[in-house]
Amino acid sequence: MNLQTVAHINSFLAAFVLLTAFGMLVQKRIYSLIHLFAWQGLFLSISTAIVGYVAGRHHLYISSILTLSLKVILLPYILHVLIVRLKIRKEVETIINIPMTMLIGIALVIFSYHLTAPVRELSTLITRSTLAVALATVMIGLLMMITRRHAVTQIIGFLAMENGLFFAATSATYGMPLVVELGVALDILIAAFIFGIFFFHIHTTFDSLDVEQMARLKEGD
C-alpha cells in the first residue's frame, strides 16, 4: 500500500465516522442508535489499524483491538442489556426538531473545519485532513448530549464524543502513548458500569429515564 492509497482509504473512513455521527444525531430509535455507535467504533478501529500500519507505530494495533473489543462489542452489549432490563421501548424524544439539529450539526462541521485549518497547514502527517472530522465528531456528540432528553441517549452522545477525541489523537499525532490509551479505555469501561447503576437508580426513583423529570427534586409535590 502506498501513502496515497492509504490517505484515500483513511479519508473514506473519516467520512463514514462523520456520517455515523450525524446518523446518531438524527436517529430516533434507541436500538438503531446503538448499532450506529457500534459502526462508528468499527470504522474508528479500522482507521487506527491502518494509521498504525503506515506510521509503523505498532502500539496503535493494540489501541485498534481495544477499540474493537470495547466500543464495537462490549459497550453496545452493555447498553443493549440495560435497555432490555429497563424495558425502554419508546422513541427517543428530542428537544429541538430533527432538521434543525441537522443544520446545527452542519454548522458545527464548518466551524471545526475553520478551527483546524491552521493545524492542517503546519502538520505533515498523511492523516492531517481528518482532524476537522474528528473535532466535528466531538462537537456533534456534545450537541447530541444537549438536544436529547433521555439519559441513555446522552450517554451514547458522551461515548461518541470520546470516539471523536480518540480519532483526533490518531489523526493529529498518530495516537497517544499506550499507557494513556489503556487508561482511557479502562475509564470508559468503568464509566459504562457506573452509568448502568445510575440508570437503574434513576429508573426506580423517577420511573422514567427522562432527565427532565430530575428538575423536580422536592418530595411530595
Added chain:
Amino acid sequence: MSGFIIEILQVMMLIGLAPMFSGWVKMLKCWSQGRSSASILQPYRDLAKLFSKDVILAENASWIFRFTPYLVFSTAVLAGGIIPMLSTDLPLSLTADVIVLVALFAIARFFTALAGMDIGTAFGGMGSSREMMIASLAEPAMLMAIFTVSLACGSTSLSRIVEVIYSPASIVKPSLVFAFIAFVLIALTETGRIPVDNPATHLELTMIHEAMILEYSGRHLALIEWAGMMKLFLFMAIGAALFAPWGIAYAGAPGSIPLAFGYLILKIGASGIVLVLIETGLAKMRLFRLTEFLGAAFLMATLGMLSFFILE
C-alpha cells in the same frame, strides 16, 4: 454535425423507451409481490388508448390547464437532449448545464401545480400544495448534490462531468459517495415513488402527483403520463451518467454509440431492479415525516460538499 444526429437519436430513444422502462418497473414490482404482471408493453397500450379518447374539459378551465400537458412533455424531451445518455458530444449540452436541467424540471412542476389549482377542485389544490411543499425541500437538496459533483469535477456541464468521472485518473471520492446517496433520495422524491408518493394509488389522503392531474383526460392525460415515464427514465439516466458513466461514447467516436446503447439499457434495467427493491422494502411515509427524509438528503449532499473541502 454528428452531434445533432446523436442528439436526435437520444431524444427519440427517450421518447420510445420510457414507457417500456415504466412497464419493466411495474412488471418487477408485480413479481416481487407475487402477482402475475401485465406485459412490458402495457404502458404503450395505455397511452394509445388515452390518445384515442376525447378530451373532457371543465367549463372554467383556462389556457394554463390546456397548455400544461404540452409544456410538461416538451420540458422532458428537452431535458433528454441535455443529459449525456449515449454520448458526451451533445450540442445542447454546451448551452445548458445541470442547473438549467433542474430549472426545466422546476418549470414543469410549477405549471403542473398551477394546472392542479386551475379547475378549482379541492383535490387539485391539495395536490398542488403538497407538491410545492415537497419541491421546496427537494430542490435545495438536489442543487446541493449537483454542486458537490460539480465541485469535484470542476464544471457544471453534464458532458464535462461525465468526461471527468469517466477518465482513468478519477478515483472514488467520499464526496461523490455522499452525493450519490443524496441523489438516490432526491430521485425517489422527484419521480414520486414510494416512500414519498405512491404512483399506483388514487387514494384521496395519500396521493400527491395524481391529485394534481386528476382532472385531465384523453390526450392531455396521455402526454402527462408519458412525461412522467420520461422523467423516471431521465432520473435513472442522470444517475447512470453521473455515478456510473461506463460505456458512454466520447466526442468524435460515433462508432461506439451502439455499445453505449447496450450499456445504457443494462444500467437502466439494473436501476429499475434497485428501484423496485427500495419500493418493496419501504412503506410510504407520512407527509410530515418527509421533512426528515428530505432533510437527510440535504444533509448527505452538504456532507459531500464538506468532505470535498475537508478530505480532498
